[in-house]
Amino acid sequence: MKKFWSLLLVVCLVLSMTACSTGNQGTDSEQPGEQPGQEQPADAAQPVQEVKPPEEAPPAEEVQLTEEEQKGNLIPGGYFNKIDYKWGLYKESGGQGATEVKDGQLVVTIDNIGTVKHAVQVYCDGFELLQNAVYKVAFDMQSSVDRVIDWRVQLNGGDYHAYAGQEDVQLTTEMKHYEFTFTMEEPSDPAPRFCFNMGFHEIDGELAAHTVIIDNVELIILDDSNALASASGDIGPEINLNQVGYRTADKKTAIFRDSSKDMKFDVVETETGKVVYSGNVSGAVQTSSAGETVAYGDFSSVKEPGTYKITAENSGESYEFVIADDVYKELLEDAVRMLYLQRCGCELAKEHAGDFAHKACHTYKAIIYGTSDTKDVSGGWHDAGDYGRYVVPGAKAVADLLLAYEDHSGSFTDNAGIAESGNGIPDVLDEARYELEWMLKMQDEKSGGVYHKVTGLNFDGTVMPETVTDELYIMPISNCATGDFAAVMAMAARIYNKHDAAFADKCLAAAKKALEYMEKNENKGGFKNPGDVLTGEYPDQDDRDEYFWALSELYKTTGDPSFGSKLASVDIASLKSGLGWESVDLYGCYAYLTSENQDAGLANKIRDKLNAYIATVENNVQNDGYFSSMGEVYPWGSNMTLANNGVVILMANKVLGKDTDLAKKQLDYLLGANSTSYCFVTGYGTQTPDDTHHRPSQVLKKTMKGMLVGGANSNLEDPYAQNVLAGKPAAKCYADSSQSYSCNEITIYWNSPLVYLLAGLQAEK
Numbered sequence: 001m002k003k004f005w006s007l008l009l010v011v012c013l014v015l016s017m018t019a020c021s022t023g024n025q026g027t028d029s030e031q032p033g034e035q036p037g038q039e040q041p042a043d044a045a046q047p048v049q050e051v052k053p054p055e056e057a058p059p060a061e062e063v064q065l066t067e068e069e070q071k072g073n074l075i076p077g078g079y080f081n082k083i084d085y086k087w088g089l090y091k092e093s094g095g096q097g098a099t100e101v102k103d104g105q106l107v108v109t110i111d112n113i114g115t116v117k118h119a120v121q122v123y124c125d126g127f128e129l130l131q132n133a134v135y136k137v138a139f140d141m142q143s144s145v146d147r148v149i150d151w152r153v154q155l156n157g158g159d160y161h162a163y164a165g166q167e168d169v170q171l172t173t174e175m176k177h178y179e180f181t182f183t184m185e186e187p188s189d190p191a192p193r194f195c196f197n198m199g200f201h202e203i204d205g206e207l208a209a210h211t212v213i214i215d216n217v218e219l220i221i222l223d224d225s226n227a228l229a230s231a232s233g234d235i236g237p238e239i240n241l242n243q244v245g246y247r248t249a250d251k252k253t254a255i256f257r258d259s260s261k262d263m264k265f266d267v268v269e270t271e272t273g274k275v276v277y278s279g280n281v282s283g284a285v286q287t288s289s290a291g292e293t294v295a296y297g298d299f300s301s302v303k304e305p306g307t308y309k310i311t312a313e314n315s316g317e318s319y320e321f322v323i324a325d326d327v328y329k330e331l332l333e334d335a336v337r338m339l340y341l342q343r344c345g346c347e348l349a350k351e352h353a354g355d356f357a358h359k360a361c362h363t364y365k366a367i368i369y370g371t372s373d374t375k376d377v378s379g380g381w382h383d384a385g386d387y388g389r390y391v392v393p394g395a396k397a398v399a400d401l402l403l404a405y406e407d408h409s410g411s412f413t414d415n416a417g418i419a420e421s422g423n424g425i426p427d428v429l430d431e432a433r434y435e436l437e438w439m440l441k442m443q444d445e446k447s448g449g450v451y452h453k454v455t456g457l458n459f460d461g462t463v464m465p466e467t468v469t470d471e472l473y474i475m476p477i478s479n480c481a482t483g484d485f486a487a488v489m490a491m492a493a494r495i496y497n498k499h500d501a502a503f504a505d506k507c508l509a510a511a512k513k514a515l516e517y518m519e520k521n522e523n524k525g526g527f528k529n530p531g532d533v534l535t536g537e538y539p540d541q542d543d544r545d546e547y548f549w550a551l552s553e554l555y556k557t558t559g560d561p562s563f564g565s566k567l568a569s570v571d572i573a574s575l576k577s578g579l580g581w582e583s584v585d586l587y588g589c590y591a592y593l594t595s596e597n598q599d600a601g602l603a604n605k606i607r608d609k610l611n612a613y614i615a616t617v618e619n620n621v622q623n624d625g626y627f628s629s630m631g632e633v634y635p636w637g638s639n640m641t642l643a644n645n646g647v648v649i650l651m652a653n654k655v656l657g658k659d660t661d662l663a664k665k666q667l668d669y670l671l672g673a674n675s676t677s678y679c680f681v682t683g684y685g686t687q688t689p690d691d692t693h694h695r696p697s698q699v700l701k702k703t704m705k706g707m708l709v710g711g712a713n714s715n716l717e718d719p720y721a722q723n724v725l726a727g728k729p730a731a732k733c734y735a736d737s738s739q740s741y742s743c744n745e746i747t748i749y750w751n752s753p754l755v756y757l758l759a760g761l762q763a764e765k
């Protein structure tokens, strides 16, 4: 993005103002990262048990304009005359303060200005900026001590650069009016942020505790005659399907957005324009999650390999897709390779990583939080769009890879294009081992407990990983991390035994030691971020499912009856079901049901548990026109839950003889058969995410290939989503914007169930 000031004209009505010149704003690193706790993807939610009735439209009420709306002020609550204002206070780098509305004004108490300008930042979201429009910014302000502040209207994400603003605005102890104008020269932004930086400014130096009073903050359009509207969230084609394609024998279904438009459809070979099949559009399935009544075109009988599209007279054309038996081969390799590209602590060579090559990052020792001790915990994968490394989600990701290999080894090769390709070991095992070796370093040698995570105190800026020099901290041991660790180390002991017996032995010993720690530290509660730590928390409060999973994997690997008898005492029915980072009991169920020497009573209980989960998945799929297993609520990371549900169906195929069709339907959804028309894996399909919340992609301004994004999130958990997606049906609450970290981030443990799903479906005859 361009990084220059768009201030055209600065009107200084205040005589005492000294700095009215335009100038460059602070560096990227001065800009705040995500607000605390907001980057944290939610867990796999259990499919909703009950379908909520559609809400009736509320009776029309007389429209009440706010004071801001009456005056054309775009800043919500800018006059502070009502208590329901939407201003926030961001603090970092030592900044301390608080805000309250008093007598119709915003009172900011600043106890410590910290060490950077935005260490204390008062901000407001909830408006849009239009390219070429001319705006007025005005506010009244005073301070109990003479000082300067900055105002900015900025991109709310990425490098947080300013679209407009003014540095070093001089405040005095008298309330004064300040006014500026600017033209928005960059592309329209539907969700920018307005803020005042009230932290440390060079000009002032250190400042004692003081109070700033703000009122009448206005952003008003002076001239919109040349304004360009925001890119509208245009909806994709009327006919949606898997944009990557289908294997020859697959069931193939095109989904028509509007059941009333067409009776017939054609399958057209794109190269020749030849109609290879004509069929009827059938069905009319009301789908409240998408706000549509959809219909279907079945073209399963088209089996000739080739590239095709679907056409219909009124609905138009679908995107292109391929029919071929190896249609998922490259996608599966890229889904694994994405983990290679997330590697931390080693150089990624150009030969394997291409544009995403970089020098080794985060190689220095980390401080054990609360002590002066340091430890080498280099290695592992960067978790997501950020560079943190967290044991709990890392274990989920490793588990999916190991299971994918254990269950469907024929789908994997030794030439996925990673550093260990060609070494005689399947690349998926090389990749999983990279994380396992890091996890082994995260175990405390003495107690056997496993540290929860290693990160800086705050999220890194939007930079490449090798440029990060912030101290790393090893956060305290948690029971959930320890239980997950025990489970995946037990799996590794079983799966690597054939390739490297010494490594397998090491993993088994580590697993047993971790289990002992758990048993000595029962009910210790979940992990909580220490007060000065702002990175992802993964705060699981219930470690009973992690314990159950660890026991099941140890039993499956060793056959030791002592684990079997411990399993008998777990209250399995009361565990919350899932394959996410928070609820892991279904991994435990699957491990036991694939063990030798099962106890019939215990196996029955576990089958009941698995069947209950599958019943909710089946119910959700039946009630959704797009065959989505999500139900009516799409939580953060809904695409992971969809992929997980596909994995559960494939597991149930192995242990309960379930049909795999619903698993395929979840893959079809992820690859384009959904109401957003997005193929949710980057670099695949026609309509594909290209502005992900992923630091290397943002820095390099190109999107890494093969990443599954979070997808629709009807809880609107970032300012961009709140501004742009409010009021949309749940399944359409998706935005391809790096600002929307709750829709468009990527993670290692969203790719990993995709790996299992693809491997399992590719292995089918």
Ligand SMILES: [Ca+2]
Pocket: 079, 080, 081, 103, 104, 105, 215, 216
């Ligand atoms: Ca006021």
Ligand SMILES: [Ca+2]
Pocket: 414, 415, 420, 421, 422, 423, 424, 425, 426, 427, 430
């Ligand atoms: Ca290999």
Ligand SMILES: [Ca+2]
Pocket: 480, 540, 541, 542, 543, 544, 545, 546, 581, 582, 583, 584
């Ligand atoms: Ca748990």
